[in-house]
Amino acid sequence: MAKKEWTKPSPKLLEKTLHLMHDGFHQRAFPDTAYDLPEALGDARWTDDLITSAWYMAETGECPDHLNYKTGRSGGGFDKLEFKELPEDQHLPEDAEIDISLELNRRGDERHKRTIDIPWYGGGMSYGSVSVNVMMSRALNAKKWNTLMSTGEGGYPPELYECSEHVITQVATGYFGVEEKSIQAAPIIEFKYAQGAKPGLGGHLLATKAGEEVAKMRGSVPFVSLFSPFPFHSTYSVEDHMKHLDWIKTVNPTAMMSVKVSTPHDVDMVAVGSYYAGAHIIHLDGGFGGTGAAPEIAKKNIAMPIELAIPKVHKFMQMEGIRDNVTLIASGGIRTADDMAKAIALGADGCVLGTSDLVAMGCTRCSNCEGGPSGRGCPWGLTTTDIELQEWVQQAWGADRLDKYYTALANRLKQILRQLGLSNIGELRGRTDLLRYMAGGEA
Amino acid sequence: MLATDLDRTSDNMGDGSMTIQLPVAEQARLNRERADDYHRYHIDTTETEHRQKFPRRFNVKVGKFGLAKLLVKEFFKYFGHWDVVFSRPCTYGVFSGPVGGFSPRPDLCVGCLRCEVQHPEFVTVTHNPDLAALGDSYLTSKHISTIDEEAKKGSVPVRGQGYRGRFGGPGFDQMFTDMSEIVRPSRDGIHGRELIGTSVDLGSKPMRLKFTSDGGLLDAPKMMAIQVPFIYAPPPDSVSTGIIPEILAETAGIVDTLAFLPESTVTNQGLASPYVVPMIAPGQIGNIESHGNGTRMIEMTSWNLEAWNQIKEHPLLVSIQLPFAGDWMSTMIEMVDNGVSIIHFVSDHHGESDEGRFVMDLYQEAHFALVEKGCRDEVTLIGTGGIAGADHLPKSIITGMDAVGLDHPLLIAMQARLLGDTKTRGAAGVKLPATFDKEWAVQRILNLSCSWRDQLLEILGAMGVREVRRLRGEIGRAMWCGHLEAEAFGDIEGFPGGEH
Ligand code: SF4
Ligand code: SF4
Numbered sequence: 001m002a003k004k005e006w007t008k009p010s011p012k013l014l015e016k017t018l019h020l021m022h023d024g025f026h027q028r029a030f031p032d033t034a035y036d037l038p039e040a041l042g043d044a045r046w047t048d049d050l051i052t053s054a055w056y057m058a059e060t061g062e063c064p065d066h067l068n069y070k071t072g073r074s075g076g077g078f079d080k081l082e083f084k085e086l087p088e089d090q091h092l093p094e095d096a097e098i099d100i101s102l103e104l105n106r107r108g109d110e111r112h113k114r115t116i117d118i119p120w121y122g123g124g125m126s127y128g129s130v131s132v133n134v135m136m137s138r139a140l141n142a143k144k145w146n147t148l149m150s151t152g153e154g155g156y157p158p159e160l161y162e163c164s165e166h167v168i169t170q171v172a173t174g175y176f177g178v179e180e181k182s183i184q185a186a187p188i189i190e191f192k193y194a195q196g197a198k199p200g201l202g203g204h205l206l207a208t209k210a211g212e213e214v215a216k217m218r219g220s221v222p223f224v225s226l227f228s229p230f231p232f233h234s235t236y237s238v239e240d241h242m243k244h245l246d247w248i249k250t251v252n253p254t255a256m257m258s259v260k261v262s263t264p265h266d267v268d269m270v271a272v273g274s275y276y277a278g279a280h281i282i283h284l285d286g287g288f289g290g291t292g293a294a295p296e297i298a299k300k301n302i303a304m305p306i307e308l309a310i311p312k313v314h315k316f317m318q319m320e321g322i323r324d325n326v327t328l329i330a331s332g333g334i335r336t337a338d339d340m341a342k343a344i345a346l347g348a349d350g351c352v353l354g355t356s357d358l359v360a361m362g363c364t365r366c367s368n369c370e371g372g373p374s375g376r377g378c379p380w381g382l383t384t385t386d387i388e389l390q391e392w393v394q395q396a397w398g399a400d401r402l403d404k405y406y407t408a409l410a411n412r413l414k415q416i417l418r419q420l421g422l423s424n425i426g427e428l429r430g431r432t433d434l435l436r437y438m439a440g441g442e443a
Numbered sequence: 444m445l446a447t448d449l450d451r452t453s454d455n456m457g458d459g460s461m462t463i464q465l466p467v468a469e470q471a472r473l474n475r476e477r478a479d480d481y482h483r484y485h486i487d488t489t490e491t492e493h494r495q496k497f498p499r500r501f502n503v504k505v506g507k508f509g510l511a512k513l514l515v516k517e518f519f520k521y522f523g524h525w526d527v528v529f530s531r532p533c534t535y536g537v538f539s540g541p542v543g544g545f546s547p548r549p550d551l552c553v554g555c556l557r558c559e560v561q562h563p564e565f566v567t568v569t570h571n572p573d574l575a576a577l578g579d580s581y582l583t584s585k586h587i588s589t590i591d592e593e594a595k596k597g598s599v600p601v602r603g604q605g606y607r608g609r610f611g612g613p614g615f616d617q618m619f620t621d622m623s624e625i626v627r628p629s630r631d632g633i634h635g636r637e638l639i640g641t642s643v644d645l646g647s648k649p650m651r652l653k654f655t656s657d658g659g660l661l662d663a664p665k666m667m668a669i670q671v672p673f674i675y676a677p678p679p680d681s682v683s684t685g686i687i688p689e690i691l692a693e694t695a696g697i698v699d700t701l702a703f704l705p706e707s708t709v710t711n712q713g714l715a716s717p718y719v720v721p722m723i724a725p726g727q728i729g730n731i732e733s734h735g736n737g738t739r740m741i742e743m744t745s746w747n748l749e750a751w752n753q754i755k756e757h758p759l760l761v762s763i764q765l766p767f768a769g770d771w772m773s774t775m776i777e778m779v780d781n782g783v784s785i786i787h788f789v790s791d792h793h794g795e796s797d798e799g800r801f802v803m804d805l806y807q808e809a810h811f812a813l814v815e816k817g818c819r820d821e822v823t824l825i826g827t828g829g830i831a832g833a834d835h836l837p838k839s840i841i842t843g844m845d846a847v848g849l850d851h852p853l854l855i856a857m858q859a860r861l862l863g864d865t866k867t868r869g870a871a872g873v874k875l876p877a878t879f880d881k882e883w884a885v886q887r888i889l890n891l892s893c894s895w896r897d898q899l900l901e902i903l904g905a906m907g908v909r910e911v912r913r914l915r916g917e918i919g920r921a922m923w924c925g926h927l928e929a930e931a932f933g934d935i936e937g938f939p940g941g942e943h
Contacts, residue, residue, distance in 0.1 A: 010527070021560070301618075
């Protein structure tokens, strides 16, 4: 039987589908509707409550009272930590000014100085793993919030240039889509050495997802599997890594450098080495996150969860006397505003969100991103470039969802600070004395 | 001096001797031929469907009345826009049967929940309780469905959107494995451009070679290599004769590993081969002489000094089984002192000793005792028991085993259902698929073996370790969740054993 040729949905089909989807997110996330949470939704890390509370936030800009939007049920890490809230009469007043902005260049060099308004930005999701619509939703929202998002390793779709001040260009081991133009356009260049979900394994875009446009952007042939090797073939040492940074400096003398690494035993040494090679941002990517497809064996077993890596790196950099010269960013398993605050209390300066952005735009965490049995990718239009499915996420809708979601996250972060009597997110960094390890919370 | 052909094709060895080489073009041709002949070790996989229905992941229930109401409404609302009228929420074909949603096909459901989120008034998708009921507290339904997928496809399971399970955990979940971030000795191994070796040696590595006065090798080492660091452990008693041993023996030959089988089965079913290890009780150890047809190794089923003394000079390799029970450590030392070169540790199916201690601790104790004694390389350690997932393989090796025995996963690969006591070795009841043939089962086990080997390569590749032999006892490659938590959270109030 001939394979069905999919086409762009007609306006009527688009209208019907979007209406049903958006209405569905509402029905499940709000307390006043007749429907329970779907029985099959959620897992120990992203519970049904966490997923639907992200939908609620993305629709209202507020945190839901009827759902647990703070922790999952994994039985460890962030899910076992809570803040030692001060008695209510010691909270900062509701109208007190709370500063959650984050300065990214702490080296004091001649590069870009950049302060983002919130202590997080969007992690790399490549064109190919997601559509232009998803990328643009994130970029438009990053612009609105004066923060950033990363291209991932799949090139720089031309549409992104309108948000270029808010787009990090990623250079990863396959060098897919790396161009002088996109490097020159970026305020920050991110060198991805590894990613937490598949540390030490490189990347792999399945042939089914490497269609005409994706292949063109990556300078490849359509429908051929694309491997990003691990690691950079030109890097055997910190000195080699420094040459990478010098190369970028030649192409874009003002860009800041971010180095994204995963979390091996010696992550502290790697971080310090990266700093001495010239990095402004050390981006640690823990093992439990990741938006793309990854071998199941790698996610749980290789490298350590981000909660355990942050204090290790933070303390080591303090001992080295360089902690205040570098921005430490954590990702890979950061789901909520509470997770972000805990990551900062453990020693990070800020965070990167990936999965959370997708969940806010409707991801149910069904894990069929690599194509699933249909071979077409995400049925919700997120991790796909299928001509029909990608239309289920419209740019304006996606950007609006993220805007409201970020509003709720920012407000929750400020609330945590207020309850701790802190007026600046920087004051929370490394304050493990404000945390308590909880009993319970089992998976 | 004029250059001659001989000059151009010979190497002066520096000691006055000369090796004569072929002319350059001829040498190049031969090299090319040799390269073309070279086949890197691999296991051939073929997608191999189920022989009995595997419980589906989800049940999909559609309210007929609600669906009919929706269809009528949409028919009139979108009359003429047939793409809209006939659109379905499911991209996986659950509602694309002859009568659409009136008779859904839940076997195709992957749980994306689009249907239920879009139509909460008449669609519900639930986890299938039949799937959840598989397995026991150790070999969970998650393990079983993963093994089933691996045995079906022969590939590494890949999924999107991160990890979904608990943080750390008991047993093998206590360990994360390390990776090497920038500087690493092996590059691209997992993508096939560079070789990562998975072969292991069984037997005693000689610490030095001894030669006769005329240069001949004295005491050639008694050892052999298998291509993967796992062997097929004997099946439970209820299936230790018949087709199962035949399947294991045949698959072991294809994979180039070993199937350990009861001696009586090997003899009665004529299964002797270089890839089969007859397991002989000490009382029958004299039978060692009767195993021909290329048999390379036998296993004595328990330690017995007298029996060992009878066979220790025998040309066949001998492995001796040692359960993790009682004072196993003293027994191990006694075995080693008496020259045993292969010890096969056995725990129960939950990876526990008779005292309930987990194998990762026991493996380390055994390994380091031999390191301490200065004879670790003279002994091969094999560990069987508690292996339920691909990650358990490298974790057993990191904690000190040279090779690991697979037991229940092989039966699961053949779609067997385990019944009754699944913890005690040998006691489990096994229900095999009703229609079941050898060729199918061999391919399923080949697929599982390939998938697990490939996943081992992922772990080795991430570490930058070129061969699995180097992973043995490399405790530095382990990151223990408990230790890391103590380091990270030790100063946080309420952390058990912390500063507060
Ligand atoms: S396929 Fe879509 S909904 Fe499912 S996990 Fe991936 S992004 Fe989320
Ligand atoms: S949950 Fe997804 S895969 Fe399952 S029937 Fe519904 S739409 Fe199809």
